Amino acid sequence: MAEPHDVHRPSGDRPSDPGDLNDPQPIIWMRPERGARGPVPAYSRERIAEVAIALADGEGIEAVTMRRIAKELGTGAMTLYRYLPTKEDLYAVVIDQALGYEPQEPTGDVRADLATFARRYRETLRRHPWLAHAVASRPVMGPNMLRGNERDLALVDGRGLGIDEMMQVVNLIRHWVTGATQAETAEREAALRSGMDRRTWQQRMGPYIGELLATGRFPYLDRMVREARYPSRDERFETGLAVLLDGIEARFPALAGRRG
Amino acid sequence: MAEPHDVHRPSGDRPSDPGDLNDPQPIIWMRPERGARGPVPAYSRERIAEVAIALADGEGIEAVTMRRIAKELGTGAMTLYRYLPTKEDLYAVVIDQALGYEPQEPTGDVRADLATFARRYRETLRRHPWLAHAVASRPVMGPNMLRGNERDLALVDGRGLGIDEMMQVVNLIRHWVTGATQAETAEREAALRSGMDRRTWQQRMGPYIGELLATGRFPYLDRMVREARYPSRDERFETGLAVLLDGIEARFPALAGRRG
DNA sequence: GCTAAGTGCGTACAGCGTTCTCACCGTGCT
DNA sequence: AGCACGGTGAGAACGCTGTACGCACTTAGC
Known part of the structure; x- marks a missing residue:
């Protein structure tokens, strides 16, 4: 939140508009990687x-x-x-x-394409456990993100949807995938934090859960502990995805049929 | 990730199990708020x-x-x-x-109840712009969270769903709401960061967007700038929610009918 | 060859979470 | 009634953070 200093103001700046004192730094991708003048940079x-x-x-x-x-x-x-x-x-x-950027061509089957999109996105976020959290905190606007946006919107194009509706569908999937993946990793990290193994975690949580259940005020927690079959993360993801796709097809029937 | 020291080990601790050197700190809600011995604490x-x-x-x-x-x-x-x-x-x-905790009684109309749940959750997350991000990063397990979980699961109970399926439905909504709300606030904060007003932000992004569009490689971005009607955040939320609820009713028909 | 932009990087500063320490308080046991 | 001992408030200090500033050096363009 602290305002960084002007690293190097452009030499020929106009008499600064008194409305906003410090001309805002341009976004990182507008700054040239290097000027033509000095020694060649050692890194990039x-x-x-x-x-x-x-x-x-x-x-x-x-x-x-x-x-x-x-x-x-x-x-x-x-x-x-x-x-x-x-x-x-x-x-x-x-x-x-x-x-990164991984291409994906529309096949004509929107449902299958969106499923592939969701799975691909999830895999990317899982490859870097910090990524879902990082990407959810800020709008990124980098070249990969922007190219990816074009690729993803293409999957729902040509079916009569307006650009707003297309964004809606794509964002629905994106937001759910980031949310679900964050929950996944949060759970995993919490377990790892307490001594690098699952047993230590249960050892810490066990007494607490027991204490809670003893009060009798958490019947569903009780059922979760007692009855739950605990589907794998992959199964849970696939179920959630199926629900989402069903909803999309129900609300945007134009997307449901095969071919364009 | 650094292991904090033992603040004060219980006086009568058993000869430490050599399996795990430092007995793990119990979760915060298991530590008593205060012991019976010393002066009365000034805070809480x-x-x-x-x-x-x-x-x-x-x-x-x-x-x-x-x-x-x-x-x-x-x-x-x-x-x-x-x-x-x-x-x-x-x-x-x-x-x-x-x-916090806000009660919600099931009305018999699951769809309406889940919509209320989603809206209530979103409102809570919007009241504290840092909350969606914070809650997505770790499993919380505090009293409010736990009571809330009971309340939310009750909304889909008594329809023949197993506990796993009930969790699935509730989590689907939770994850989407956190993901969508994070995106909302991320966008808002990014705009605020660059000088406290919307104009400064557009002033910074404008040239960049222009540069991108000039390449002709971002046709959908172009349509977003040109055609988009930009529905309000509330409208977008309601549309997303409707899609989600349609999907839930399609996958779990037992939830669709009125009454229990 | 001169000039000025650009580069590598040491030093320093304010602020962070947290450890260690110590004086003091107040309850429960004897 | 007295005192032991656990609980409390809080200052000093450590190792860390992002980064402002400054200086010596390199190189392209005139």
């Missing part, structure tokens, strides 16, 4: 993001610090600021790079 | 959480620091650690308290 945004992603995947997102990335690259922390003006910009680049 | 978990929530609502979640909360209470930072052993425990208590 992409290389830095690559290291940050590896770090986040291997040791958790909280291991991603400027100093640590720099150390991994064999340089000083301040060097990174030649490439990325703030840590928020680092995140933007890291997220967009982690999202 | 609830009071601390109250201050933290006010701070987060007013100045953003990043304003919630131990020192700041302490200052607001008129005390020293370390005082808080008598009530909450770590900041993660603070978050747990804060989230559960912010979730």
